[in-house]
Amino acid sequence: AQSVTQLDSQVPVFEEAPVELRCNYSSSVSVYLFWYVQYPNQGLQLLLKYLSGSTLVKGINGFEAEFNKSQTSFHLRKPSVHISDTAEYFCALRNTGFQKLVFGTGTRLLVSP
Amino acid sequence: DAGVIQSPRHEVTEMGQEVTLRCKPISGHDYLFWYRQTMMRGLELLIYFNNNVPIDDSGMPEDRFSAKMPNASFSTLKIQPSEPRDSAVYFCASSPGSSYNSPLHFGNGTRLTVT
Numbered sequence A: 001a002q003s004v005t006q007l008d009s010q011v012p013v014f015e016e017a018p019v020e021l022r023c024n025y026s027s028s029v030s031v032y033l034f035w036y037v038q039y040p041n042q043g044l045q046l047l048l049k050y051l052s053g054s055t056l057v058k059g060i061n062g063f064e065a066e067f068n069k070s071q072t073s074f075h076l077r078k079p080s081v082h083i084s085d086t087a088e089y090f091c092a093l094r095n096t097g098f099q100k101l102v103f104g105t106g107t108r109l110l111v112s113p
Numbered sequence B: 001d002a003g004v005i006q007s008p009r010h011e012v013t014e015m016g017q018e019v020t021l022r023c024k025p026i027s028g029h030d031y032l033f034w035y036r037q038t039m040m041r042g043l044e045l046l047i048y049f050n051n052n053v054p055i056d057d058s059g060m061p062e063d064r065f066s067a068k069m070p071n072a073s074f075s076t077l078k079i080q081p082s083e084p085r086d087s088a089v090y091f092c093a094s095s096p097g098s099s100y101n102s103p104l105h106f107g108n109g110t111r112l113t114v115t
Helices: none
Strands: A003-005 A010-014 A019-021 A024-026 A031-038 A044-050 A056-058 A064-068 A073-078 A087-095 A107-112 B005-007 B010-013 B019-024 B031-038 B042-050 B053-056 B065-071 B074-079 B088-095 B110-114
Touching (some): A003 A087, A010 A019, A019 A107, A024 A073, A031 A064, A044 A064, B019 B088, B031 B074, B042 B065
Parallel strands (some): B010 B110
Antiparallel strands (some): A019 A073, A031 A044, A031 A087, A056 A064, A064 A073, B019 B074, B031 B088, B065 B074
16 A cells, blocks of 8 residues: 655745655555645645666746655755745645555645745 | 536535535546545546446445446436535546546536535
8 A cells, every 4th residue: 555644734934935845655556646725725746756777857937846765755955935925835735556646644834934 | 618607606505405416527528437536535536437337336425425427428426315424525637538648627526514
């Protein structure tokens, strides 16, 4: 069985500071990894995805994530956050051969001035 | 592209009543997913369809829940009878194809409150 763990339920940070949102996964087969963002009262939007190739993936809004197979991690980073980045962030995986997307429990990013 | 459209945005009903949630996927997308989001359990996949055919309904909580996709542009999720523990945000999402890296496109959800 596969699973996604987001250990931090909430991450407070000041505007213009760097941030890292942690994601670890478990799977016995190869995976595709995704980060989604959910703004209040909206559905989820894709931030970025890792399929293969370069382990550093760049997404929208200045976010990037690094796939680390040995540590089974896919942490999300941004060098300088804005107030508008306040949202909930979900890490997700999909096993090769399956359509089901398995989500982590989410991390709420709170950016304050 | 209007995106995935869900209705209603909010639904408040009394325990025991039937509830029907609706979804219109993005045109041309042949996968449709229903998710439920709660504080306690996060995002749970309830059921998904491929070309209007249910593929995996193992996430449907119990027989009170049913989902249909009569055509490529419409799907419903029905709860009968509803219970307070069904209160959650229900999301519909669609995906463009059989490629496993295809991202999901989510609707804005239906917030269901059962009193």
